[in-house]
Amino acid sequence: MDDLIDDPAPRRNEAEYTVSEISGAVKRALEDNFGRIRVKGEIGRIFRARSGHLYYDIKDERNVLACTTWKGQIAQLSVTPEEGMEVIVTGRLSAFGAQSKYNLNVDAMEVAGAGALMAMLEKRRAALAAEGLFDAERKQRLPFLPAVIGVVTSPQGAVIRDILHRLRERFPRHVLIWPVAVQGKTSAAEVANAIRGFTALPPGGAIPRPDLLIVARGGGSIEDLWGFNEEIVVRAVADCDIPLISAVGHETDTTLIDHASDRRAPTPTAAAEMAVPVRLDLAAAVQDLGMRQARAVRAGVTARRQRWADLSRGLPRRDALLAPARQRLDLAGDRLPASLRARTARARVALSRLEGRSAPHGLGSRLAAEGRRLDQLSLRLAAAMPRAVSRASEELARRTARLSPDPLRRRLTDAVGRLDNVDGRFAVVVAARQTKLRERVVALGRLLASLGYERTLERGFAVVRDSDGIVTDAASARAAGRITIQFAGDDDRVEAVTGATRRTPRAKPPPPDQGDLF
Structure with missing residues (x-):
């Protein structure tokens, strides 16, 4: 019965296999x-x-x-x-x-x-190197802490996020991003235009000019990175006057932009680390330098204080330094009164000598003689002046008589009158001069009387003279034999005889009588 019923699923001749x-x-x-x-x-x-x-x-x-x-x-x-x-x-x-x-x-x-690509790349590298685009002399030094950083990369990739994240961790800076395609047919042209665009920004403009550029891309095949091997990119990097870091691919990836850039980073993250230092490290370094400076200052002060202490121990004491000067001062103070007395004595002797020279044959006699001579000259001048005037008047009269014109006669007459006036004025001048000289002689006489030795004699002093003049010491007085002593007054003079005197020795008293023991 079952065999007569048809199979609902038709059977096939193909073998049936499982996936495995x-x-x-x-x-x-x-x-x-x-x-x-x-x-x-x-x-x-x-x-x-x-x-x-x-x-x-x-x-x-x-x-x-x-x-x-x-x-x-x-x-x-x-x-x-x-x-x-x-x-x-x-x-x-x-x-x-x-x-x-x-x-x-x-x-x-x-x-x-x-390979075909590698062979073409090597050929291009050799040609650009021959032009000097990869020379070390073209490399610029990276700024220590750039204020503005320009980044040339794709805004959708993980590269820009890594760069921003690392900059934020190390030292936040102002970042400008120029979006470009990092692979494909348009990559090379866009990267070159971005580099030239950043370079063309004017300093101080509306858009700040970067102090540092980063060209970045993630890893990939040689075909993906081929845009950074193009000649247009290499020449744009070589012409850039802003320091540039290339961060294309991974550590094993090498492109021609790496040879032309100022610095090559193995990865974009490493490029951000090269661009800025770590702020916390800088703060710690500054703090460490401050502590070192403080320690150095303290050590220097301590060393100088110790040095001063060592030097002060080597110096002599104040009393020892001042003792010689104090002794000299004491000696000078002790010798000062005696020196003053000796100086006064020497001055007194010199004054006495001057007084002796100005005695009757000294200044007074000379002043009197000069006064008499002056009087004689004045008398002679007074007698000669009328005769000279008379002779001049007679000569003028003779010359006037020879000339007939009245104007000339009047002029001569006026001249004679002026001459008479001159004669009168001259006589007045001569008289005034004589009066002044007499007053001076009188004043000198008074000065002589006040400074003369006679006033000194009135105070109890005396003048000792011998046949040669004034005697100033005892040895000269003894050697003179006869001297004259003058006291105050005109006739108070005493004659004295001098000579060496001998002292009679005193007789010694006899010793006291001690008696006889026997």
Whole structure:
């Protein structure tokens, strides 16, 4: 009965497999048919996983073959794989059913030659280097703390976030972003225009001119980074007068912009670290320098105080320094009265000598003689003046008589009158001069009387004279034999005889009588 009923699902002749059966069959077919093979191609994208395994591509002009080198196999490779390198790899072809992919497990690698892109890149690098665009002399020094930082990158990627985050952590600065495409056909032109645009900003304008530029992009294949190898970008960087940091790709990625820039950063984050210092480190350094300065000042003061103390111990005491001067002062004070008395005595003797010279044959007699001579000259002048005037008048009269015109006669008469006036004035002048000279002689006489030795004699002194003059010391008085002593008054003079005197020795008294013991 059941056999007569039709099957609701029609039966087919194709075999039915599970997914795992198909994946296993494909894997076995690949491994059995190919086994261990050698493949030649150019290395493309390279990725190193956290586990240490290495994943990369081998490609030609049309297709790409995924390759894997496990962590334990990397040490067996004769060369380190680099993007763009043309190599020959050896390994086993296998499939990965979980993703329906097949790849080549590479356990040996050797260089086959430079790839097309790498060869073109090297040729361009050599040409630009020959022009001097990569010379070290063109490199500019990065500012220590730029006020404005210009960033040339894509505004949508993680690169700009990493840069801003690191700047905010280290030392916040004003950042200007110039958005560009970091890969594709328009990438090179946009990057070059951004660099030239930042350079063209005027200082002090509405948009602040950056003190530092950062050109940044994340990692990628050589094709993705090819825009930063273009000649237009390299020349824009070489012509930029603002210090520039290139941060394109990862640490292993090298582009031509890295050679032309002033500084190359392995990553965009590292570029931000190069751009600004750490503010906390600067504050700590300033604080440390301040503490060191304070310690240095204290140490210097302490050292100088100790030095002063050492020097003060080597100095003599104040009393010892002043003792010689104090002794000299005391000696000078003791000798001063005697010196004053000796000086007074010498002055008194000199005055006495001057008084002796101005005695009757001295200044008084000379003044009297000069006065008499002056009187004689005055009398002679007074007698001669009328005769001279008379002779002059007679001569004028004779000359006047010879001349007949009245005007000339009147002039001569006036001249004679003036001459008479002159004679009168001259007589007045002579009389005044004589009077002045007499008054001077009288004044000198009074001065002589006040300064003469006679006034000194009135105070109890005396003048001693011998035949040669005044005697000033006892030895001269003894040697003179006869001297004259003058006292106050006109006739108070005493004659005396001098000579050496001898003292009669006193008789010694006889010793006292002590008696006789026997």
